[in-house]
Amino acid sequence: EPEVTQTPSHQVTQMGQEVILRCVPISNHLYFYWYRQILGQKVEFLVSFYNNEISEKSEIFDDQFSVERPDGSNFTLKIRSTKLEDSAMYFCASSKLATPYNEQFFGPGTRLTVL
Amino acid sequence: KQEVTQIPAALSVPEGENLVLNCSFTDSAIYNLQWFRQDPGKGLTSLLLIQSSQREQTSGRLNASLDKSSGRSTLYIAASQPGDSATYLCAVRRETSGSRLTFGEGTQLTVNP
Numbered sequence: 001e002p003e004v005t006q007t008p009s010h011q012v013t014q015m016g017q018e019v020i021l022r023c024v025p026i027s028n029h030l031y032f033y034w035y036r037q038i039l040g041q042k043v044e045f046l047v048s049f050y051n052n053e054i055s056e057k058s059e060i061f062d063d064q065f066s067v068e069r070p071d072g073s074n075f076t077l078k079i080r081s082t083k084l085e086d087s088a089m090y091f092c093a094s095s096k097l098a099t100p101y102n103e104q105f106f107g108p109g110t111r112l113t114v115l
Numbered sequence: 116k117q118e119v120t121q122i123p124a125a126l127s128v129p130e131g132e133n134l135v136l137n138c139s140f141t142d143s144a145i146y147n148l149q150w151f152r153q154d155p156g157k158g159l160t161s162l163l164l165i166q167s168s169q170r171e172q173t174s175g176r177l178n179a180s181l182d183k184s185s186g187r188s189t190l191y192i193a194a195s196q197p198g199d200s201a202t203y204l205c206a207v208r209r210e211t212s213g214s215r216l217t218f219g220e221g222t223q224l225t226v227n228p
Contacts, residue, residue, distance in 0.1 A: 006158075031214060043159070043204065045215035056213035091158060095214070101147050101166050104216060108158035 002026045004107035006092050012113045013082055021077045021110045023092030032075045033093040033104060034067065036060070043091065049075065082114045117142045117209050121219035128195055129227050136190040136222045138205035143186050149216065150179055150190050151204040159204065163190070195226045 005024045013019050025032050034046040047057045049067050066078045075094075079086055089109045095102040118141045128134055138148070147166045151159040163179045165172040165188065172179045178191040188205060202223045206216035 004158075033214070035216075042220050043206070043216075043218040045217070048214045056215060058215070093159075101164075103149065103161055103164040105161055106151070106159040111156075 004092055004094055004105055006090075006107040006110050008110060009108065010111045010113070012115065015084055015114055016081050019079050019082055019112065021079075021090050021092075021112070023075045023077075023107055024073050025075055025092065025094030026096075026105060027073070029094035029096050029105075031055075031095040031097070031102070031104075032067075032069070033095075034077045035091045035093065035106075036088040037091065037109075038085075038088045046077075079112075082112075084114050087112055087114045117207060117212070117217045119205060119207055119217050119219035121203075121205060121222050123222060124220065125223040125225075127225040127227065130195060130197060132195050132226075133191070133193050134195055134224070136192070136203050136205075136224070138188040138190070138219055140186045140188075140207050140217075142209060142211075143183050144210040145183065146208045146210055148179075148181055148188050149206045149208075150177075150188075151206065153202045153204055153221065155202075162203075192224075195224075197226050197228050199226050200224055 007022045032049045037043045047061045048055045064080045091109045092107045093104045095104045120139050122137045149164045150162040163172045165179050165181045176193040181188045202221040204221045206218045
């Protein structure tokens with residue numbers, strides 16, 4: 001069964017460094033998302049992406065964050081200058097269509113640790 | 116602002132028991148509600164999606180119900196097994212907030228052999 005994949009599974013970085021988290025959504029899906037989960041807290045929406053542009057973003061998704069679909073398969077989240085509070089599990093998700101009823105499928109996550 | 120609450124926060128049951136997990140949301144204007152399973156340190160596995168026009172959705176031993184007007188959903192697990200031990204999350208997609216899902220904090224389920 002097709003699934004969302006994410007790399008790396010764990011990333012350790014120093015504060016102030018740039019990180020890129022990578023995702024390969026399910027191949028025939030058109031909507032892509034990033035969520036994060038700080039340890040012990042709720043899963044939070046960051047951004048959604050459709051037709052090569054951001055369709056929605058949350059207040060968390062400030063100028064330090066950017067997303068890109070560099071080719072036909074990858075979807076990336078870049079954090080320009082990491083802060084300690086960026087430490088979290090980052091989940092990529094995808095859905096097939098843009099209709100309101102579409103199910104979102106999540107990847108296994110990348111655990112980001114900022115030291 | 117949509118708030119999603121799950122009760123109880125943790126639940127421990129003996130194997131074979133039927134159980135109910137609860138999810139409530141403050142804004143009833145939703146497109147759908149999704150139930151997920153999360154194993155420790157792992158991603159989210161979608162279990163069921165129930166649309167706003169539906170009352171129930173079933174998959175194997177799982178049954179999700181939705182009462183949109185009262186802002187409630189339940190996930191019923193029949194004949195629980197130790198392999199069901201995980202955290203169960205509900206998430207809603209609001210009519211007024213695009214495609215984002217708003218999550219509850221989850222119910223941590225332990226099924227004891």
